[in-house]
Amino acid sequence: MPELPEMENYRRLLSQHIINVPITGVTVNREKTINMETAEFVNALVGARIVFVERRAKHILFHLHDGRRLLLHLMLGGLLFYGTEEERPDRTTQVELAFGDKILYFMGLRLGYLHLLSVKEGEAAMGKLGPEPLDRRMTxxxxxxxxxxxxxxxxxxxxxxxxxxxxxxxxxxxxxxxxxxxxxxxxxxxxxxxxxxxxxxxxxxxxxxxxxxxxxxxxxxxxxxxxxxxxxxxxxxxxxxxxxxxxxxxxxxxxxxxxxxxxxxxxxxxx
The missing domain is CATH 1.10.8.50 (Helicase, Ruva Protein; domain 3)
Known part of the structure:
Protein backbone atom coordinates (compact mmCIF):
# COMPACT_ATOMS: atom_id res chain seq x y z
CA MET A 1 0.00 0.00 0.00
CA PRO A 2 1.41 3.44 -0.89
CA GLU A 3 2.55 5.30 2.20
CA LEU A 4 3.67 8.84 3.01
CA PRO A 5 6.75 8.94 0.71
CA GLU A 6 4.85 7.53 -2.29
CA MET A 7 1.93 9.91 -1.87
CA GLU A 8 4.20 12.90 -1.22
CA ASN A 9 6.10 12.06 -4.40
CA TYR A 10 2.81 11.94 -6.29
CA ARG A 11 1.74 15.25 -4.74
CA ARG A 12 4.90 16.97 -5.93
CA LEU A 13 4.58 15.57 -9.44
CA LEU A 14 0.87 16.32 -9.73
CA SER A 15 1.50 19.90 -8.61
CA GLN A 16 3.91 20.36 -11.51
CA HIS A 17 1.42 19.29 -14.17
CA ILE A 18 -2.27 19.84 -13.38
CA ILE A 19 -2.61 23.02 -11.31
CA ASN A 20 -5.14 25.43 -12.88
CA VAL A 21 -5.49 23.30 -16.02
CA PRO A 22 -9.21 22.82 -16.78
CA ILE A 23 -10.55 19.27 -16.60
CA THR A 24 -11.85 18.66 -20.12
CA GLY A 25 -13.17 15.15 -19.73
CA VAL A 26 -13.97 12.49 -17.14
CA THR A 27 -14.24 8.74 -17.67
CA VAL A 28 -15.51 6.42 -14.96
CA ASN A 29 -14.98 2.72 -15.67
CA ARG A 30 -15.87 1.52 -12.17
CA GLU A 31 -18.67 3.30 -10.40
CA LYS A 32 -17.76 1.77 -7.02
CA THR A 33 -14.59 3.87 -7.10
CA ILE A 34 -16.58 7.09 -6.80
CA ASN A 35 -19.20 8.19 -4.28
CA MET A 36 -22.09 9.28 -6.53
CA GLU A 37 -23.78 8.53 -9.82
CA THR A 38 -21.38 8.69 -12.76
CA ALA A 39 -23.30 11.44 -14.56
CA GLU A 40 -23.29 13.63 -11.45
CA PHE A 41 -19.56 13.04 -10.91
CA VAL A 42 -18.74 13.87 -14.55
CA ASN A 43 -20.91 16.99 -14.64
CA ALA A 44 -19.34 18.28 -11.43
CA LEU A 45 -15.78 17.91 -12.70
CA VAL A 46 -15.82 18.84 -16.38
CA GLY A 47 -14.68 22.46 -16.56
CA ALA A 48 -13.37 22.45 -12.99
CA ARG A 49 -9.79 23.38 -12.13
CA ILE A 50 -7.53 21.92 -9.45
CA VAL A 51 -5.91 24.83 -7.64
CA PHE A 52 -3.94 22.96 -4.99
CA VAL A 53 -2.81 19.38 -4.34
CA GLU A 54 -2.47 18.40 -0.69
CA ARG A 55 -1.21 15.20 0.88
CA ARG A 56 -2.61 14.13 4.21
CA ALA A 57 -1.32 10.82 5.59
CA LYS A 58 -1.76 8.27 2.76
CA HIS A 59 -4.38 10.40 1.00
CA ILE A 60 -4.24 13.05 -1.68
CA LEU A 61 -6.73 15.91 -1.64
CA PHE A 62 -7.28 17.73 -4.92
CA HIS A 63 -8.64 21.19 -4.03
CA LEU A 64 -11.05 22.38 -6.72
CA HIS A 65 -11.58 26.02 -7.67
CA ASP A 66 -15.09 25.98 -6.19
CA GLY A 67 -13.88 24.81 -2.76
CA ARG A 68 -14.78 21.15 -3.10
CA ARG A 69 -12.24 18.36 -2.74
CA LEU A 70 -11.42 15.18 -4.60
CA LEU A 71 -10.20 12.70 -1.99
CA LEU A 72 -7.96 9.91 -3.26
CA HIS A 73 -6.90 6.83 -1.34
CA LEU A 74 -4.99 4.30 -3.44
CA MET A 75 -5.29 1.55 -0.83
CA LEU A 76 -3.58 -1.70 -1.91
CA GLY A 77 -2.29 -1.72 -5.48
CA GLY A 78 -3.40 1.74 -6.60
CA LEU A 79 -1.26 3.69 -9.07
CA LEU A 80 -1.29 6.99 -10.97
CA PHE A 81 -0.05 7.77 -14.47
CA TYR A 82 -0.15 11.07 -16.33
CA GLY A 83 0.29 11.25 -20.07
CA THR A 84 -1.30 10.96 -23.51
CA GLU A 85 -3.53 8.16 -24.73
CA GLU A 86 -0.55 6.79 -26.67
CA GLU A 87 1.60 6.67 -23.50
CA ARG A 88 -0.98 5.04 -21.24
CA PRO A 89 0.17 1.83 -19.53
CA ASP A 90 -1.45 -1.47 -20.43
CA ARG A 91 -3.47 -1.48 -17.25
CA THR A 92 -7.17 -1.32 -16.39
CA THR A 93 -8.22 2.17 -15.32
CA GLN A 94 -11.04 2.93 -12.92
CA VAL A 95 -11.19 6.71 -13.45
CA GLU A 96 -9.59 9.03 -16.00
CA LEU A 97 -9.38 12.83 -15.78
CA ALA A 98 -8.48 14.55 -19.05
CA PHE A 99 -6.56 17.82 -19.08
CA GLY A 100 -6.58 18.56 -22.79
CA ASP A 101 -4.45 15.95 -24.55
CA LYS A 102 -3.00 14.72 -21.24
CA ILE A 103 -4.89 12.30 -19.01
CA LEU A 104 -4.49 11.43 -15.34
CA TYR A 105 -5.13 7.69 -15.08
CA PHE A 106 -6.24 6.15 -11.79
CA MET A 107 -5.38 2.43 -11.85
CA GLY A 108 -5.56 -0.52 -9.49
CA LEU A 109 -8.35 0.98 -7.39
CA ARG A 110 -9.93 -2.35 -6.54
CA LEU A 111 -10.10 -1.19 -2.91
CA GLY A 112 -9.15 2.44 -3.40
CA TYR A 113 -11.47 5.33 -4.13
CA LEU A 114 -11.80 8.84 -5.57
CA HIS A 115 -14.58 10.75 -3.79
CA LEU A 116 -15.91 14.22 -4.50
CA LEU A 117 -16.54 15.97 -1.18
CA SER A 118 -17.56 19.32 0.22
CA VAL A 119 -15.08 21.20 2.42
CA LYS A 120 -16.91 19.98 5.52
CA GLU A 121 -16.97 16.37 4.28
CA GLY A 122 -13.27 16.55 3.43
CA GLU A 123 -12.37 17.85 6.87
CA ALA A 124 -14.51 15.16 8.52
CA ALA A 125 -12.80 12.43 6.47
CA MET A 126 -9.39 13.59 7.73
CA GLY A 127 -10.57 14.38 11.25
CA LYS A 128 -9.38 11.25 13.05
CA LEU A 129 -5.87 11.23 11.62
CA GLY A 130 -2.92 11.86 13.89
CA PRO A 131 -0.21 14.47 13.25
CA GLU A 132 2.19 14.27 10.31
CA PRO A 133 5.60 12.86 11.31
CA LEU A 134 7.47 15.31 9.04
CA ASP A 135 5.48 18.38 10.04
CA ARG A 136 7.84 21.15 11.16
CA ARG A 137 5.88 21.33 14.41
CA MET A 138 6.72 17.70 15.20
CA THR A 139 9.64 17.97 17.59
Missing amino acids: AERFAGLLKGRRGALKSLLVNQQVMAGIGNCYADEIAFEARLLPSAQVQNLTLEAVNRLYASIRKVLEEATEIGGYMEMPFITGDTVTGSYNDACKVYDREGEPCLRGGGTIVKTEQSGRKVFYCPDCQHEV
Missing part, protein backbone atom coordinates in the same frame (compact mmCIF):
# COMPACT_ATOMS: atom_id res chain seq x y z
CA ALA A 140 11.37 15.24 19.58
CA GLU A 141 9.50 16.47 22.66
CA ARG A 142 6.12 16.35 20.96
CA PHE A 143 6.90 12.90 19.59
CA ALA A 144 7.79 11.65 23.08
CA GLY A 145 4.47 13.06 24.25
CA LEU A 146 2.60 11.03 21.62
CA LEU A 147 4.14 7.86 23.01
CA LYS A 148 3.50 8.70 26.65
CA GLY A 149 1.03 6.32 28.23
CA ARG A 150 0.84 4.07 25.17
CA ARG A 151 1.46 0.34 25.33
CA GLY A 152 2.02 -2.45 22.85
CA ALA A 153 4.37 -3.37 20.03
CA LEU A 154 6.37 -0.70 18.23
CA LYS A 155 5.15 -1.66 14.75
CA SER A 156 1.53 -1.47 15.83
CA LEU A 157 2.15 2.04 17.13
CA LEU A 158 3.94 3.19 13.97
CA VAL A 159 1.13 2.07 11.66
CA ASN A 160 -1.64 3.46 13.87
CA GLN A 161 -2.96 6.37 11.79
CA GLN A 162 -4.61 7.98 14.80
CA VAL A 163 -1.25 8.27 16.57
CA MET A 164 0.81 9.41 13.59
CA ALA A 165 -0.37 9.62 9.99
CA GLY A 166 1.25 8.17 6.89
CA ILE A 167 3.40 5.23 7.99
CA GLY A 168 2.49 1.70 6.90
CA ASN A 169 4.02 -1.75 6.74
CA CYS A 170 7.14 -1.02 4.72
CA TYR A 171 8.35 2.12 6.46
CA ALA A 172 7.48 0.85 9.93
CA ASP A 173 9.97 -1.97 9.39
CA GLU A 174 12.56 0.32 7.82
CA ILE A 175 12.23 2.82 10.69
CA ALA A 176 12.56 0.09 13.33
CA PHE A 177 15.70 -1.17 11.59
CA GLU A 178 17.19 2.32 11.40
CA ALA A 179 16.47 2.80 15.11
CA ARG A 180 17.95 -0.65 15.95
CA LEU A 181 14.67 -1.59 17.61
CA LEU A 182 12.67 -4.78 17.15
CA PRO A 183 9.22 -4.24 15.61
CA SER A 184 7.93 -6.21 18.61
CA ALA A 185 9.64 -3.91 21.15
CA GLN A 186 7.14 -2.75 23.77
CA VAL A 187 6.58 1.00 23.52
CA GLN A 188 6.05 1.41 27.26
CA ASN A 189 9.54 -0.02 27.91
CA LEU A 190 11.48 2.28 25.59
CA THR A 191 14.05 4.49 27.24
CA LEU A 192 14.18 8.21 26.45
CA GLU A 193 17.33 7.53 24.43
CA ALA A 194 15.48 4.88 22.40
CA VAL A 195 12.52 7.24 21.84
CA ASN A 196 14.87 9.95 20.58
CA ARG A 197 16.58 7.41 18.32
CA LEU A 198 13.20 6.36 16.99
CA TYR A 199 12.18 9.96 16.29
CA ALA A 200 15.40 10.62 14.36
CA SER A 201 14.92 7.38 12.42
CA ILE A 202 11.36 8.29 11.40
CA ARG A 203 12.53 11.58 9.95
CA LYS A 204 15.58 10.08 8.26
CA VAL A 205 13.78 7.16 6.60
CA LEU A 206 10.72 9.12 5.45
CA GLU A 207 12.73 12.07 4.13
CA GLU A 208 15.17 9.83 2.25
CA ALA A 209 12.40 7.67 0.80
CA THR A 210 10.45 10.72 -0.35
CA GLU A 211 13.45 12.27 -2.06
CA ILE A 212 14.04 9.13 -4.15
CA GLY A 213 10.41 8.58 -5.07
CA GLY A 214 9.23 5.87 -2.69
CA TYR A 215 8.70 2.30 -3.86
CA MET A 216 5.94 2.58 -6.50
CA GLU A 217 6.36 0.02 -9.28
CA MET A 218 5.54 2.31 -12.22
CA PRO A 219 6.71 5.79 -13.31
CA PHE A 220 4.23 8.66 -12.99
CA ILE A 221 5.03 10.05 -16.44
CA THR A 222 7.04 8.90 -19.43
CA GLY A 223 10.72 9.49 -18.68
CA ASP A 224 10.21 9.58 -14.90
CA THR A 225 13.35 8.04 -13.41
CA VAL A 226 12.67 8.97 -9.77
CA THR A 227 9.38 7.30 -8.83
CA GLY A 228 10.02 3.87 -7.34
CA SER A 229 13.73 4.28 -6.64
CA TYR A 230 13.30 3.28 -3.00
CA ASN A 231 12.55 -0.26 -4.17
CA ASP A 232 16.30 -0.89 -4.23
CA ALA A 233 16.98 1.00 -1.00
CA CYS A 234 14.92 -1.06 1.46
CA LYS A 235 17.19 -2.55 4.10
CA VAL A 236 14.82 -5.14 5.59
CA TYR A 237 11.37 -4.98 3.96
CA ASP A 238 10.77 -7.92 1.58
CA ARG A 239 14.39 -9.07 2.13
CA GLU A 240 13.70 -12.30 4.02
CA GLY A 241 16.74 -14.59 4.09
CA GLU A 242 19.13 -11.93 2.80
CA PRO A 243 22.15 -10.77 4.81
CA CYS A 244 21.73 -7.74 7.04
CA LEU A 245 23.40 -4.69 5.50
CA ARG A 246 24.88 -3.87 8.92
CA GLY A 247 26.60 -7.23 8.84
CA GLY A 248 26.34 -10.50 10.73
CA GLY A 249 22.65 -11.28 10.74
CA THR A 250 20.04 -12.59 8.32
CA ILE A 251 16.75 -10.80 7.69
CA VAL A 252 13.80 -12.67 9.21
CA LYS A 253 10.14 -12.52 8.21
CA THR A 254 7.43 -13.10 10.80
CA GLU A 255 3.86 -11.99 11.38
CA GLN A 256 2.53 -9.59 13.97
CA SER A 257 -1.17 -8.77 14.40
CA GLY A 258 -1.86 -10.05 10.90
CA ARG A 259 0.92 -7.97 9.32
CA LYS A 260 4.14 -9.30 7.84
CA VAL A 261 7.23 -8.06 9.64
CA PHE A 262 10.85 -7.98 8.50
CA TYR A 263 13.80 -7.38 10.83
CA CYS A 264 17.33 -8.41 11.73
CA PRO A 265 17.41 -10.39 15.02
CA ASP A 266 21.11 -9.64 15.48
CA CYS A 267 21.20 -5.85 15.40
CA GLN A 268 17.66 -4.90 16.44
CA HIS A 269 16.79 -5.00 20.13
CA GLU A 270 14.02 -4.33 22.66
CA VAL A 271 15.41 -0.91 23.68
